[in-house]
Amino acid sequence: MTKELRRLSFVVLAMFLSLFVATSWIQVVDADNLAQNPANTRTRLDSYQIQRGSILVDDSAIVTSVPAGDRYQYQRVYTDAEMWAPVTGYFNPALQSSTGIESALNAELSGTGSNAFFAEIERILTGQPQQGLSVELTLSAKAQRAAWDALQGLQGAVVAIEPSTGRILAMASTPGFDTNTLAAHNSAAVDAEHDRLVADPTKPLYNRAIAGNLNPPGSTFKLVVATAALESGDWTLESTLPNPATYTPPTGRPISNAWNGTCGEGETTTIAEALRRSCNIPMAELAVELGDKAIRETAEKYGFNSEFEIPLKVTPSSYPSGLDGPQTALTGFGQGRVTATPLQMAMVAAGIANDGAVMKPRMVDSVIADDLTVHQQFTDEAFDQVLTAAQAQALGSVMVQGVSSGAATGARIDGVDVAGKTGTAQNGDNPYSLWFTGFAPAENPQVAVAVVVEDGGGRGQSGSGNGIAAPIAKKVIEAVLGR
Structure with missing residues (x-):
């Protein structure tokens, strides 16, 4: 073979290999992305022939597809639509739009993903209609109902997590909206309803549990500051701090406790007492000391500044960098520039409950076929270790005292030791954001809960986390524990 032929052979071989790699990438590696691309008209039209899979909670369908007398062939139907809206979202083939689980797991539900390949082969061979895969969620219908009912008449959200696994048991957000109206195939009617919801000043389309306009976490963030102190090795819960009636950080404005007095009697107070009573001044002093x-x-380590997909995309909670002394002092009691979602504050409580181990949150257990064959099983995954088991148990004990005899008594449950922390966060001249986060039972935690109620719970500046948010958490905990 001449030198020129050898060169040509190498060129042809290289071209063949490049074509093989590109084709393999398109058909295997990037197949799902291409199939779910909105510009992929063929996949979209093919999906109309497939009955979309169900979304299940406690083995019962909360979302199904029924035959429709139009070109889209199937209509999505949502049970208890407003209650489940922040979880399921909606699917509308007429507008090529979807949100929530409907969007995040569209490939599975529509039967157009790579894991539906064998189902498509079976459909071709048998001539039977193909069905999309169903999705089994981690949520508890009882916990979701308790959260939804307790939030009625309020702007707020609840998230409940299983501490040892990160499985989300409840995700409620109010006010809600009827997903059935946005799934209808009448484009004009859907557009009009969507515009109405967007214009609503209460923002019903927001999923306040994981997104929307994030709120300062108020005194619930004191748990994070206390954790930082314990983690440093220089502080314990019995370490003392000065106990003045007002405190002015360097170059900052005066800070006071909510009742404009000292944190108990004496010239000093402990971190434990500051948490139990929810005192601002000692925690601001501690924050400045820590930096x-x-x-x-x-x-x-608790999850702030991280992006999570559960598989819904979660707006990151924020603790910014480069804060000066006065700004750091404000974060000592969850004010200033720190913001959080209820999901994030539930992760804080869950981490303490789980001996300091923070789990990644998730809301899907499995993807299953119509014959109950499991196509995908989701597993628990650790996020970070934020405290030792001993430190976490000590901090949890202080939280129990906060509920039994401190600032969080609104979460008391007879016969159950509840660990909790309230927060009443200022929003400038606007009504307060009211918070609670905690877990129960303290000796064997089964659930961690976070609640936020916006707009002062309708009480302007007189609402409190203990008076409004804590009783909501109590009802969710009781639902999970079957009380």
Whole structure:
């Protein structure tokens, strides 16, 4: 073979290999992305022939597809639509739009993903109609109902998590909206309803549990500051701090406790007492001593500044960098520039409940076929270790005292030791954001809950986390524990 032929052979071989790699990438590696691309008209039209899979909670369908007398062939139907809206979202083939689980797991539900390949082969061979795969969620119908009912008449959200696994048991957001109206195939009617919801000042389309306009977490963030102190090795819960009636950080404005007095009697107070009573001044002093870097690093171990897909995309909670002394002092009691979702504050409580181990949150257990064959099983995954087991148990004990005899008594449950922390966060001149986060039973945690109620719970500046948010959490905990 001449030198020129050898060169040509190498060129042809290289071209063949390049074509093989590109084809393999398109058909295997990137197949799902291409199939779900909105510009892929063929996949979209093919999906109309497939009955979309169900979304299940406690083995019962909360979303199904029924025959429709139009070109889209099937209509999505949502049970208890407003209650489940922040979870399921909606699917509308007429507008090529979807949200929530309907969007995040569209490939599975529509039967157009790579894991539906064998189902498509079976459909061709048998001539039977193909069905999309169904999705089994981690949520509890009882917990979701308790959260939804307790939030009625309020703007707010609840998230409940199983501490040892990260499985989300409830995700409620109010006010809600009827997903059936946005799934209808009448484009004009759907557009009009969507515009109405967008214009609604209460923002019903927001999923306040994981997104929307994030709120300062108020005194619930004191748990993170206390964790940073314990993690440093220089502080314990019995370490003392000065106990003045007002405190002015360097170059900052005066800070006071909510009742404009000292944190108990005496010239000093402990971190434990500051948490139990929910005192601002000692926690601001502690935050300045620790510095913003140490607090931020601890907050990030709990999940702050991280993007989560559960599989819904979660707006990151924020503890910013580069805070000065006065700004750091404000974060000591969850004010200033720190913001959080209820999901994030539930992760804080869950991490303490789980001996300091923070789990990644998730809301899907499995993807299953119509014959109950499991196509995909989701597993628990650790996120970070934020405290030792001994430190977490000590902090949990202080939280129990906060519920039994401190600032969080609104979460008391007869016969159950509840660990909790309230928060009443200022929003400038606007009504307060009211918070609670905690877990139960304290000795064997089964559920961690976070609640936020916006707009002061309708009480302007007089609402409190203990008076409004804590009783909501109590009802969710009781539902999970079957009380």
